[in-house]
Amino acid sequence: MVLTTRFKLLAAVAAAIGVYVLASGPDASAPGSDASVRARADRASANALANSSRPRNVSSTSGPDASALLAQLSRRVTDGKAAPALFHTQSWYVAPPPPPPAPYVAPPPPPAPTAPPLPFNVMGSYARPGDGTVYFLTRGDRVFDVRVGDTIDNIYSVDGEAKGALLLTYKPLNIQQTLPLGGTQ
Secondary structure: OOOOHHHHHHHHHHHHHHHHHHHOOOOOOOOOOOHHHHHHHHHHHHHHHHHHOOOOOOOOOOOHHHHHHHHHHHHOOOOOOOOHHHHOOOOOOOOOOOOOOOOOOOOOOOOOOOOOOOOOEEEEEEEOOOOOEEEEEEEOOEEEEEOOOOEEOOOEEEEEEEOOEEEEEEOOOOEEEEEEOOOOO
């Protein structure tokens, strides 16, 4: 069997790995892990390098050195703390700071109250000479005959007439409204 340089290199790497495995045993005080075992491992790797240049029968074993190495490998225990560190991940992500709180905006003031639209329609008016004018107003099917100074349903008061409109005051808010007379007097 012809040994190539590649085969020799692979044998040397395998021997170095074997030495590393033996040297990194569980603890130094265990029996068989003293300097003599390391020396045997060094001799085994040196023998492997020396034997790699000679043809070798695959069926033969190296004797007690190989069985001692296998026995040490079977007793080897892994450290429970080191196992998770084999594939430890490191993250450099830094979360951005939270956004600043929104500034306080005071709610707008509620709109000023307004009077509801006038529920009345002018049906007409009647003026007797020497007497005040009577205005006829309708709301739905009811007819009101009012004069200046009258109050309708304790909600509206009749204040007078100006520029062709009747002046009514919405009493709860004291807001004056105008009701067009439509050219009748």
